[in-house]
Amino acid sequence: MPRWKVFLSQYLRWSSTVTQALALSIITFCVIFPLCCHRLLYSYYFIKSMYLDSMSEVVLRESLDRGQEALRFWQSSSTTASSRFNNFTQHPELLVTVVTARRNEARDYHYLLQVMLQLSNIVGSCGEQECAEVLVCDVESGPQENQDAKLLESHFRVVRRLPQEQQSIRERINTFEKEKRDYVFCLRRGWELVKPKNMVVLEDDALPRNDFFIVIKDLLSRRFALHTLYIKLYHPERLQRYWNPEPYRILEWVGLGLVGATALLLSFPYWNPCSFSFTLSATHLLFFTLYFMTAAELLGRHYLLEVRRISPQLYAISPATECCTPAMLFPGDASFRVAEYLDSSFCYKGHAKDIVLYQMARKVPGQRSHSVEPNLITHIGAYSSVRANPSRPKLL
Numbered sequence: 001m002p003r004w005k006v007f008l009s010q011y012l013r014w015s016s017t018v019t020q021a022l023a024l025s026i027i028t029f030c031v032i033f034p035l036c037c038h039r040l041l042y043s044y045y046f047i048k049s050m051y052l053d054s055m056s057e058v059v060l061r062e063s064l065d066r067g068q069e070a071l072r073f074w075q076s077s078s079t080t081a082s083s084r085f086n087n088f089t090q091h092p093e094l095l096v097t098v099v100t101a102r103r104n105e106a107r108d109y110h111y112l113l114q115v116m117l118q119l120s121n122i123v124g125s126c127g128e129q130e131c132a133e134v135l136v137c138d139v140e141s142g143p144q145e146n147q148d149a150k151l152l153e154s155h156f157r158v159v160r161r162l163p164q165e166q167q168s169i170r171e172r173i174n175t176f177e178k179e180k181r182d183y184v185f186c187l188r189r190g191w192e193l194v195k196p197k198n199m200v201v202l203e204d205d206a207l208p209r210n211d212f213f214i215v216i217k218d219l220l221s222r223r224f225a226l227h228t229l230y231i232k233l234y235h236p237e238r239l240q241r242y243w244n245p246e247p248y249r250i251l252e253w254v255g256l257g258l259v260g261a262t263a264l265l266l267s268f269p270y271w272n273p274c275s276f277s278f279t280l281s282a283t284h285l286l287f288f289t290l291y292f293m294t295a296a297e298l299l300g301r302h303y304l305l306e307v308r309r310i311s312p313q314l315y316a317i318s319p320a321t322e323c324c325t326p327a328m329l330f331p332g333d334a335s336f337r338v339a340e341y342l343d344s345s346f347c348y349k350g351h352a353k354d355i356v357l358y359q360m361a362r363k364v365p366g367q368r369s370h371s372v373e374p375n376l377i378t379h380i381g382a383y384s385s386v387r388a389n390p391s392r393p394k395l396l
């Protein structure tokens, strides 16, 4: 065959493949995905201007209803019915310490009562024995009482600082240092009270999911937990994207693309829809790898992570991410050591306890820190108790 014919036929074949790849990409990413994903909060296709306000209002209303329901429950439940949480055993397998402060702006939402109601509902999910002992650590005292913690006193063990101690802290330090000191106080009190084999510390706006204890039990049975300073049980959904600077996520992303592309090409080695002729080749593998990677990112990694909820064994462990400490698991005596480390640092705006903890775990030799995905709690605290809040907080 003359050379120009060979060139032309190759060019036509190549250009038709390019055109088809382009058509497939346009149909997927410009037609199908926008239609299917425009209401998904953590997708790139989410139309903020249309849905964010109404969705935020719905979530606030639901939280308010749950808070009122929890208030009614704790007000009406008899003391004896739930006093089982008051009798502590020494050296329990797990102690859950809930750190709580007064929340003036979100008073009606009763975050703490919501969290304690959920904990009391799921603490029996481990079989014959209860999954954990539960302790409330109220960091307020004196005239400015935390009414929700007061209401729980007859149901749970509640620990507090001495009023004079609280007053002197409030006068001398910034909010973030106070928040850290309160956390250290709660870590230490929990440890001193029962010397638990493992400890979970929840902030009072961290609502555990139904499989919370089952997954924690599974995590603690894995070898890595023995050498871990802390395991983060929550990371904000908006920061779960692949396009965030976490090296392991890039690996996961490329891996997902490669697996998707290989599976597709192996399933249809001579796939021929619409005169599309695919043979297993490096170009096709590359194209479909990028195609699946783009699809995963645009859809939202958060939604892919949700599939892992099928079984506790499928929850992924990765190196700890920086932000936030609403739910932390401290295996063994790590809670005691973390209290020591935190105590030796100073917090301020932009350098709160979560950042300190993250940096600390990287500096101390032999200490590792991990995150579990997907999240084991829902963060219900739309109003912060340490930062300024807008009048109606938004989901994003």
Ligand SMILES: CC(=O)N[C@H]1[C@@H](OP(=O)(O)OP(=O)(O)OC[C@H]2O[C@@H](n3ccc(=O)[nH]c3=O)[C@H](O)[C@@H]2O)O[C@H](CO)[C@H](O)[C@@H]1O
Pocket (backbone or CB within 6 Å): 099, 100, 101, 102, 139, 175, 176, 178, 179, 180, 182, 183, 202, 203, 204, 205, 236, 323, 324, 325, 326, 352, 353, 354, 379, 381, 383, 384, 385, 386, 387
């Ligand atoms: C979801 C999320 O991103 N939460 C993080 C964000 O909290 P937020 O800004 O959401 O603050 P928040 O109101 O959830 O308070 C965090 C915790 O501190 C407690 N508290 C508050 C005031 C006080 O004087 N003493 C005290 O102990 C409070 O009870 C709660 O357990 O930033 C904090 C650091 O600043 C932590 O990293 C939180 O994990």
